[in-house]
Amino acid sequence: MITKMQCATAVAAVVGLALGTSGAAQAEGLKLTVWHNTQDTPAVLGLYKAYEEHSGNTIELVDIPADDFQATTLTKWASGDRPDILEYFPNLANLDRLNPSQNLIDLSDEDFVGRSAIYDLGGRASDGKVYAAITTFPETWGLYYNKQVLADHELEPATTFEEVMAQCAVLSKAGITTLHQAGGSSWPVYATPLVYASGVTEPGWVDDVIAQKARFDDLDSPWVLAMQAWIDMKDAGCYNSDMTTATFEQSTNAVYAGEAAYQMIHSNIAAVYLDAAGGDADALDAAVGFVGVGATEPKTVMNAGPIGSFMAPKTGDDAQEAAALDFIRFVTGEGYPDYIQASGTFPIQDGVPAPDASQLLKDIKAAYDKGPRVILINQNVPGGDGNGLQVVSELSVGQLTPVEAGGQLQQGVAAAAQALGLPGW
Incomplete structure (x- = not known):
């Protein structure tokens, strides 16, 4: 059940607010609902409170569970x-699902766009x-790893799936999980297949899919190759x-405790690792790298x-x-x-100084800087x-082969392309 909570009590005030790039509307003591991800970091939660203090308005957070964030948000939508403010995925495909020209305020002329x-x-x-204001450093996908586990087995952090598979032979003999999977969170x-597929996608492949020159279930499609790699690692x-x-x-607990060597996931989970370390950043830096x-x-x-990506839905209420x-x-x-x-974390806007970051976050920034980025x-x-x-859930329990899974993904793409009115679909 989705719950609501108040960030703070509104301060009685009259606030002048600009609407768009011209004109103004006056509002006082307003309550703004924010659909937000329950994995919002303490810094993002602090940002809501800072706005309350700045504006005199009140933020009411509507919790969208992180485990089913996308589906729950889209169902409510x-x-x-x-909501008055939507925290959500700011990429093209997810924005298109919201029919943004009809439902979201155009932010193209806002000053922050030119600063990043x-x-x-x-x-x-x-x-x-x-349509989305992005405040957080890009999600950087890769491997969180336990430093001591790798050191004990004289292994270097893997930088390819091939290296992960090779290390699996060593770690499995020692009774250590190589790559911890979390099907309970879906x-x-x-x-894992998402990162693999992204790494082998040739330039122009997505354009070929849209032009119907390539399909997700082609034997050499990035997705079929990725899902076969996932199965190979499971079988090993x-x-x-x-x-x-x-x-x-x-x-995250398993990797932090040394019960698993790796977790493949994105950089925003760094805050969950800090929780696993009981908030002790030094202990986390000693145990985990990226x-x-x-x-x-x-x-x-x-x-x-x-996380920290915000949109302003059109609600019909000017204030x-x-x-x-x-x-x-x-x-x-x-x-x-x-x-x-x-x-x-690291700023994405020009002219904003970087903080004194933890070693784990420096590892993430180093991975981002090293590239090559895709x-x-x-x-x-x-x-x-x-x-x-x-599709991946069904693949993981043997209900689909990689090619069948690719076919299911292709059907999803076709349905979306038809809904968007793309030519030829």
């Missing part, structure tokens, strides 16, 4: 329900307009025995993530829309430097592999 190159990566829909299992005994029921928090990973050669897979814009301008403007310092394969595919979680 499809019901016609709207991140809008070359995300925040824009198919019409080229910016989406983390999806991460590289995964935990409770992989179908374990949660991603259990994965490295980028590719299929057959080192790569850094990345995307703009949902509420103006207040939502005021929130977005605050979190990308006056409130942004303090947020970066509190988060310990964008997640599903970011610009119609529908964004919207049925991918279900």
Whole structure:
């Protein structure tokens, strides 16, 4: 059940708020609902409170569970329900699902767009307009690893799937899980084939899919290759025995405790690792590192993530829309430097100083900088592999072969392309 909570009590005030780039609306003591991910970091939660203090308005958080974040958000959205502020995935495929030209305020002319190159990566829909304000360093996908486990077995952090498979032979003999999977949380299992497929996708492949020159179920498609690699690792005994029921928090705990060598997931989970370490950043840095990973050669897979990415839905209430814009301008403007310092992550806006980050976050930044960087394969595919979680779930328990799974993904792409009215579909 989705719950609501107040961030703080509103301060009685009269606040002048600009709507768009011209004109103004006056509002006082407004309550703004925010659909937010329950994995919001303490820094993001602090950003909501900072806005309350800045504006005199109140933020009411509507919890969207991280385990089923995308599906829950889309279900609520499809019901016609709207928040004042939406925290959600800012990539093209997910923005298109929201029918942004009709339902979201165009942010293209806002000042923050010109202060960051991140809008070359995300925040824009198919019409080229910016609908999402991104505040957080891009999600960088790779391997969290236990330093002591690797050292005890004289292994270096793996930077390719081939190296993970080779290390699996060593670690399995010692009774250590090589790559911890979390089927109980559904989406983390999806991460492994997603990262693999992203690393082997040839330039132009997505365009060929849209032009119907290539399919997801082709024998040489990135997805078929990726799902076969996932099965090969399962058959080799590289995964935990409770992989179908374990949660991603259990994965982080297993890696931190040295019960597993690796977890493949994105950089925003660093905060969950800090929780596993009881909030002790030094203990975490001593135990856990991070490295980028590719299929057959080192790569850094990345995307703009949902945590700290905000949209302003059109609600039909001028005062509420103006207040939502005021929130977005605050979190990308006056409130942004303090947020970066509190988060310990790296700024994406020009001229904002970086904080003194933990070693784990420095590892993540180093992986991002090292590259070569590639964008997640599903970011610009119609529908964004919207049925991918279900497909990989069925693959993981042997209900689908890799080619059959690719066929299911192809059906999802076709349905999305038809809904978007793409030519030829």
